[in-house]
Amino acid sequence: MRNSDTELKALQKHWKDAELLGEGERKFVLLPNLKVSSDGKTKLVAALLQPWANGNGYPTRLYFSERFSNKGNNWNSFNILGSTWHACSWGEVSEDLPWIEIIANHLRPLQ
Amino acid sequence: MKVSLKIMRGLLEHVRQDLKRPHSFAYERVGFLIASAAGTPRGILLTICDYQPVDDEDYERNESVGAEIGSDAMRKAVQAAYRPQRTLLHVHTHGGLGRPEFSSVDLISAEEFVPGFFYPVPKMPHGLLVLSDDDASGLYWQQPEQKPETISDFIIVGGPYTRNWRT
Amino acid sequence: MSWLDRQSFLGNDSDETLAALTVGIVGLGGGGSHVAQQLAHVGVGNFVLLDPDIITDTNLNRLVGATFSDIQAGTYKVDIAQRVIVGVNPNAKIEKRISLWQDAAELLKECDVIIGGVDKIRAKHELDAFSRRFMIPYIDMGMDVTDTGGNNYLISGQVILTGPGEPCLQCLGIVNEGLLKEEAQTYGDAGSKPQVVWPNGLLASTAVGLFMQLVTPWAGRPRTSAFLEYDGNRNSIVEAAALSFFKTRQCSHYMIRDVGDPRFDMRKLLAKEQDVQTPNQKLPQSWWNRFIRWCSSQRD
Numbered sequence: 001m002r003n004s005d006t007e008l009k010a011l012q013k014h015w016k017d018a019e020l021l022g023e024g025e026r027k028f029v030l031l032p033n034l035k036v037s038s039d040g041k042t043k044l045v046a047a048l049l050q051p052w053a054n055g056n057g058y059p060t061r062l063y064f065s066e067r068f069s070n071k072g073n074n075w076n077s078f079n080i081l082g083s084t085w086h087a088c089s090w091g092e093v094s095e096d097l098p099w100i101e102i103i104a105n106h107l108r109p110l111q
Numbered sequence: 112m113k114v115s116l117k118i119m120r121g122l123l124e125h126v127r128q129d130l131k132r133p134h135s136f137a138y139e140r141v142g143f144l145i146a147s148a149a150g151t152p153r154g155i156l157l158t159i160c161d162y163q164p165v166d167d168e169d170y171e172r173n174e175s176v177g178a179e180i181g182s183d184a185m186r187k188a189v190q191a192a193y194r195p196q197r198t199l200l201h202v203h204t205h206g207g208l209g210r211p212e213f214s215s216v217d218l219i220s221a222e223e224f225v226p227g228f229f230y231p232v233p234k235m236p237h238g239l240l241v242l243s244d245d246d247a248s249g250l251y252w253q254q255p256e257q258k259p260e261t262i263s264d265f266i267i268v269g270g271p272y273t274r275n276w277r278t
Numbered sequence: 279m280s281w282l283d284r285q286s287f288l289g290n291d292s293d294e295t296l297a298a299l300t301v302g303i304v305g306l307g308g309g310g311s312h313v314a315q316q317l318a319h320v321g322v323g324n325f326v327l328l329d330p331d332i333i334t335d336t337n338l339n340r341l342v343g344a345t346f347s348d349i350q351a352g353t354y355k356v357d358i359a360q361r362v363i364v365g366v367n368p369n370a371k372i373e374k375r376i377s378l379w380q381d382a383a384e385l386l387k388e389c390d391v392i393i394g395g396v397d398k399i400r401a402k403h404e405l406d407a408f409s410r411r412f413m414i415p416y417i418d419m420g421m422d423v424t425d426t427g428g429n430n431y432l433i434s435g436q437v438i439l440t441g442p443g444e445p446c447l448q449c450l451g452i453v454n455e456g457l458l459k460e461e462a463q464t465y466g467d468a469g470s471k472p473q474v475v476w477p478n479g480l481l482a483s484t485a486v487g488l489f490m491q492l493v494t495p496w497a498g499r500p501r502t503s504a505f506l507e508y509d510g511n512r513n514s515i516v517e518a519a520a521l522s523f524f525k526t527r528q529c530s531h532y533m534i535r536d537v538g539d540p541r542f543d544m545r546k547l548l549a550k551e552q553d554v555q556t557p558n559q560k561l562p563q564s565w566w567n568r569f570i571r572w573c574s575s576q577r578d
Contacts, residue, residue, distance in 0.1 A: 021540050022533065022536055023411075023536070024407055024531045024536075025530075025531050030540065032541065046541070055454075055455030055456070055462075056400070056458055056459070056462045057458075057462025057463050058462070077380040077381050078380055078400075079380040079405075079407070079408050080407075081539070081540055081541075082149060082387075082408060082412065082540075083383070083539065084380050112551075115388075119413070119442060119443060121443070146538070147538020147539070148538050148539065148542045149387060149412060149538050149539035149542055150539065150547055151384070151387040152384055152388060153388065156388070156412060157538075158412065158413050158537040158538050160535045160538070161535065233545065234542070234543040234544055235542070236544050253548060254544070254548065266413075268413045268414075268415065268441065268442060269502055270492070270501065270502045271492060271493060271494070271495055272390065272391070272415060274295075274299065274390060
């Protein structure tokens with residue numbers, strides 16, 4: 001598992017308002033304004049990065065404030081930090097990667 | 112906009128006990144409730160998560176009102192609400208029973224210091240509460256330049272769960 | 279005379295108290311449908327009903343209020359619950375959504391108590407976390423039928439009352455990482471779990487009883503937590519030993535300070551309200567402006 005302080009600082013170089021938040025024992029990185037390119041368009045959404053396994057069957061996951069229609073498979077709804085989030089099924093993106101690469105990998109199915 | 116305030120019963124009792132402690136020259140003790148906020152379908156929910164008492168040494172004598180809290184007390188309160196950003200609610204008690212009312216001194220001084228909370232903590236509403244032994248009244252500011260609005264619901268979470276408390 | 283006169287022992291203002299409360303019921307199946315019916319009978323005035331499903335024939339063995347005609351009509355479970363509630367109390371106010379609770383969670387924020395009749399571990403886990411975040415007491419129900427071999431079965435279940443500062447579903451072993459992972463790996467499809475009406479009724483009644491102890495003073499000392507285990511073979515409901523153990527320790531899974539919405543911003547809320555109140559200039563003029571122009575034209 002990577003050092004969360006170092007990884008968070010690296011993310012904040014790209015998204016200055018990225019912050020680490022807790023829900024129970026689980027920690028997530030909130031990215032309030034993430035530009036996502038999908039289907040030739042760019043959308044501004046909020047995203048929640050889960051950079052390590054938390055018992056949901058995935059080593060890492062990226063949740064979005066809205067779904068991307070026609071992209072990604074098996075979208076599911078979640079409630080985390082009191083808000084609704086959405087995630088699709090997407091492979092095994094290792095928690096050993098730098099967080100910025102984890103995000104990039106999770107954005108691939110939406111391209 | 113409907114604003115509801117929730118507090119744990121144990122914390123409320125602790126706050127009441129703290130505010131009733133005598134002070135060497137201040138007639139009324141004050142403190143600060145720290146709250147998180149959330150939007151709801153009809154307004155805002157304020158959830159009290161902490162209480163910051165004002166230390167004995169942070170009261171200053173004042174000729175017109177007897178005592179007031181000094182800048183150190185304000186600084187400590189703002190520090191407690193700065194990161195992560197939280198709502199600050201100045202609180203004191205008038206004792207007795209029934210729905211308490213703010214005195215004119217309460218309102219005049221609040222108009223001066225509450226808007227100041229928005230400069231270090233701009234994204235949260237701030238306000239003040241006055242308690243009696245079985246009830247409460249509250250005001251909150253949405254923005255520093257606006258007039259305050261009334262907190263409509265007071266909910267105690269604990270045994271028993273009480274909405275618009277009378278206990 | 280009031281239809282609630284026989285329950286005046288619940289407390290002097292109990293009718294008004296119950297009428298003013300809002301209860302969220304997540305899952306209107308075998309357990310939730312019972313709860314909805316009972317809460318209507320005791321006079322709860324406001325409901326939030328969340329369930330995505332329509333009734334099917336295999337629900338009819340236990341879904342209270344459902345009829346054969348509902349199966350033919352493909353009635354939604356929330357609509358059945360609404361019908362049952364207003365049939366008892368026409369003054370009850372109901373907010374309902376045909377959706378997963380996660381997609382309608384906003385509606386639960388104003389609830390005084392949330393009662394969960396959900397099967398999935400992830401749903402229970404997220405409801406527990408959500409309830410704590412908004413300081414809402416949460417009552418969770420669960421029922422199981424286990425094949426013990428030799429054509430014998432064990433009917434079991436539990437009802438848990440939890441809330442801020444109390445042992446959570448993880449403390450009490452109802453939710454753990456292993457169960458969440460196992461559920462995720464089967465894509466949450468538990469198949470057709472055996473379910474029957476009488477244990478559901480018992481568990482639902484227990485849940486409603488805990489709700490009443492939380493909000494009315496009839497029992498003397500109010501309850502803020504409970505973990506009641508049901509043995510359907512012995513016909514017993516007893517307090518689980520785990521609760522008294524965990525009540526002496528602080529919940530290690532949730533922090534008291536982790537409440538509210540970390541994304542809340544008053545400025546954005548006000549900007550959104552402003553957008554609603556002063557919409558696009560190209561919208562049709564208000565009736566008031568049309569009236570003023572008509573007055574002017576009359577004068578001219």
